[in-house]
Amino acid sequence: PKISPFLEPGKTTQVGSLAILQLSRDNLQPVYLKAPSGKHDGYAEGAVVNTRYGSFPHSTMIGVPWGSQIRASKVDTGSRGRNNKRKRNKSDDDGKEASATVAEEKTEQESTPAEVNDDSAAVAKKIVADVSGFIHILPPTPEVWTSSLPHRTQVVYTPDYSYVLHRIRARPGSVLIEAGAGSGSFSHASVRAVYNGYPSEGERKGKVYSFEFHEQRFHKMNQELKEHNLNSLVHLTHRDVYNGGFLIDGKSPGAEAIFLDLPAPWEALHHLSRRNPKNPEDKEWVSPLNPKKSAHICTFSPCIEQVTKTVSAMRRLGWVDIDMVEIANRKYHTSRERVGLNLSMDRGVNNSARDVDEALSRLTEIEARFREHAARSKESDDEVDGDEDDGLIKRREKKEQKGGKKRGGEKKVKIDHKPDSPESFEALPSGVPMWMEGRLITRGEPEIKTHTSYLVFATLPIEWTEEDEAAAAARHPVIG
Ligand code: SAM
Numbered sequence: 001p002k003i004s005p006f007l008e009p010g011k012t013t014q015v016g017s018l019a020i021l022q023l024s025r026d027n028l029q030p031v032y033l034k035a036p037s038g039k040h041d042g043y044a045e046g047a048v049v050n051t052r053y054g055s056f057p058h059s060t061m062i063g064v065p066w067g068s069q070i071r072a073s074k075v076d077t078g079s080r081g082r083n084n085k086r087k088r089n090k091s092d093d094d095g096k097e098a099s100a101t102v103a104e105e106k107t108e109q110e111s112t113p114a115e116v117n118d119d120s121a122a123v124a125k126k127i128v129a130d131v132s133g134f135i136h137i138l139p140p141t142p143e144v145w146t147s148s149l150p151h152r153t154q155v156v157y158t159p160d161y162s163y164v165l166h167r168i169r170a171r172p173g174s175v176l177i178e179a180g181a182g183s184g185s186f187s188h189a190s191v192r193a194v195y196n197g198y199p200s201e202g203e204r205k206g207k208v209y210s211f212e213f214h215e216q217r218f219h220k221m222n223q224e225l226k227e228h229n230l231n232s233l234v235h236l237t238h239r240d241v242y243n244g245g246f247l248i249d250g251k252s253p254g255a256e257a258i259f260l261d262l263p264a265p266w267e268a269l270h271h272l273s274r275r276n277p278k279n280p281e282d283k284e285w286v287s288p289l290n291p292k293k294s295a296h297i298c299t300f301s302p303c304i305e306q307v308t309k310t311v312s313a314m315r316r317l318g319w320v321d322i323d324m325v326e327i328a329n330r331k332y333h334t335s336r337e338r339v340g341l342n343l344s345m346d347r348g349v350n351n352s353a354r355d356v357d358e359a360l361s362r363l364t365e366i367e368a369r370f371r372e373h374a375a376r377s378k379e380s381d382d383e384v385d386g387d388e389d390d391g392l393i394k395r396r397e398k399k400e401q402k403g404g405k406k407r408g409g410e411k412k413v414k415i416d417h418k419p420d421s422p423e424s425f426e427a428l429p430s431g432v433p434m435w436m437e438g439r440l441i442t443r444g445e446p447e448i449k450t451h452t453s454y455l456v457f458a459t460l461p462i463e464w465t466e467e468d469e470a471a472a473a474a475r476h477p478v479i480g
Contacts, residue, residue, distance in 0.1 A: 004229040006188060007195050009139035012065050018228065019061065020144045022136040023051050028148035030140070034058050048075055053133030066139040140228070142189040152217050155185035156261060156300060159329035160452055165193045167325075167457050168257040168296040172196035173206045176257040177288060179241045179268065181212035184221045186259060191233050194257075207233055209253040209288075213240040245271035246288035256293040265299035265306070265456075266313035272297070273317055274463050295460040300453045307454045319458035327455065328448045336438035 005018055013019055013033060021029045029049070036046035036059035047058040054072025061070055138144055143158050156164070164186075170176055170193040181187055187210050194206030212218045218238040225231040235248065242264065246253065260268060270277045272295070276285035289295045297319070299310050307324055314322050 002229045004191075004233070006140050006142065006145070006228055006230065007192060009066060013062055013137060015062055017062075018140050020138040020140055020148055021049060021051075021056070021061075022138050022144075023053055026147065028138075028144055030145075030148050031058075033062055036062075051133075051135065053135060056135060061137050064137065066137065068137055069134050070137055071134050142185075142192055145188050146185045149183055149185060150220075151183050152220060153180075153182035155183045156189075157185070157329075157452065158189070160300070160327050160455065161186050161189045163325070163327055164259060164298045164300070164455060165190060167455075168259060168298050170194055170257045173199075173204050174257050175204070175206070175253055175255045175290065176208045176259065177211075177246050177253060177255040177272075178208055178259045179211040179246075179262055180214070180217075181210040181221050181236060182217065182261065184224055186261065187221070187225075187234055188228075188230070190259065191230055195233060205233075207235065207253075209246065209248065209255065210234055210236045211239050211241045211246065212236065213238065241271065242267040247286055250286065252286050252288050254290040255288055256290045256295050258295060258297040259300070260297070261300040263306075264309075265301065266309045269310070269313045269317055272460070274460065277317060289460070291462065294462055297458050297460070299456045301456070302451070302453045304454065307456055310456050314456070314458045317460075319460050322456065322458040325455045325457065327452065330445050330448055332442050332444050334440060334442045337441055 009017075015033055015035045017033045019031050019033055021031055023029060029051075031049055034047040036057065049056045049058070055075045056070055057073055057075060060073055064070070142161075146155060146158055146161075149155070168176075170190055172194060173196045174194040176190050176194055178186060178190060187208060191206075191208045194208060196206045199205050210221075212221060215238065218236065222231070222236055225234050225236060235253075237248065241262070245268075246255070258272060262268060272288060274287050274289060274291070276282035279285070297314075301307055301310065311322055311324070
């Protein structure tokens with residue numbers, strides 16, 4: 001079977017790849033990369049993603065290593081202009097107010113075929129890599145999917161699901177039950193946790209059995225699972241689990257890990273027993289659990305009243321080791337102090353004599369380094385300070401250079417801060433790599449902003465029969 005890009009994305013992007021475009025730290029946009037056929041909304045370049053950071057033709061994002069930085073391109077707006085004009089005229093005809101900007105802002109996802117059909121050579125010529133900004137192209141992972149997925153419900157976020165999956169012991173080869181599926185955030189994380197490749201006959205395949213009773217959400221999620229090639233690993237059933245339970249065509253999925261994100265988990269718990277809770281002697285009753293392993297469950301509820309009811313039902317049904325956890329996630333922002341700025345400041349005035357000397361010698365080192373860079377740089381000052389504005393990076397560089405000029409008395413100096421530039425890894429005379437200059441500063445969020453949910457964990461041990469005891473005694477005879 002085709003392997004899901006969520007599980008094995010490969011090294012580079014391809015036509016048809018699901019890519020997550022990271023516009024800024026928390027602004028992620030999923031996109032399917034299209035071949036540059038030149039047929040999208042009048043762009044000669046083919047499909048284009050327009051963002052506030054510039055335009056990004058798909059052709060510039062295909063065949064690059066995942067994680068690459070993509071610079072904005074100047075797109076040929078000629079045909080698009082014609083297209084917009086057409087739309088404008090049409091709107092005018094309709095007597096409605098038309099806006100060229102609205103049409104300009106259309107993204108590739110909304111695009112319609114237009115009359116232009118250039119070949120790739122012509123396309124390449126028309127793309128001039130300069131304009132304003134850049135983005136990063138990321139492979140789909142459960143984490144970025146959680147941040148970018150189309151929300152249909154409240155979802156479980158990474159800090160919660162990573163802890164939950166650890167506590168319910170989801171691991172390669174596990175069989176996991178999940179209800180309700182909702183927007184599929186937890187499903188994506190859990191399928192990666194249980195994925196153990198495509199094992200040979202007889203070997204147990206890690207699998208997620210997911211349940212959702214809302215019809216539209218069920219269909220949407222089914223479609224997404226197909227698009228992500230996860231449908232052979234996540235089995236989604238349209239069902240009300242309070243009444244219908246967790247069997248698949250009357251058979252047991254054989255689960256040992258369970259996650260319930262439902263309004264009333266206690267109403268589903270009686271199905272997750274080893275025997276019929278109403279009649280333990282009922283031989284016809286089928287348990288959805290793996291009889292050979294303890295079952296580990298987590299229920300996810302925002303209110304403490306729900307927790308109380310769940311815990312009470314768990315106790316009655318024989319679950320043990322019941323406890324509750326709330327994840328209070330706090331983000332930390334870590335950065336380095338600007339090179340040079342901290343030299344005399346961070347050591348305090350009282351240490352002056354020795355520290356000023358030290359600061360001066362470090363400054364001299366850094367200045368020497370800047371001069372070296374300037375001498376090596378083949379690009380002229382004009383290119384840096386010229387009219388052409390080629391992006392946020394260059395602007396950032398210019399700003400840094402201005403700082404350098406002030407401090408070091410240097411003229412204009414070009415410093416390459418691109419992480420892939422070998423120069424940026426070179427050491428200062430002191431042996432400290434350039435990029436490690438400056439103190440690390442870490443700032444935590446002042447307060448925890450949100451309560452997500454209470455997580456209730458419990459374990460249902462395996463049944464221990466006389467035969468099990470006899471077999472165990474044979475394996476480990478009791479001495480005396
Ligand atoms: N965990 C999901 C995620 O990470 O995207 C979000 C789950 S959402 C909060 C709860 C879902 O449970 C809803 O989609 C709802 O339709 C579904 N649900 C509620 N009661 C249900 C029931 N009795 N059987 C199956 N699904 C149910």
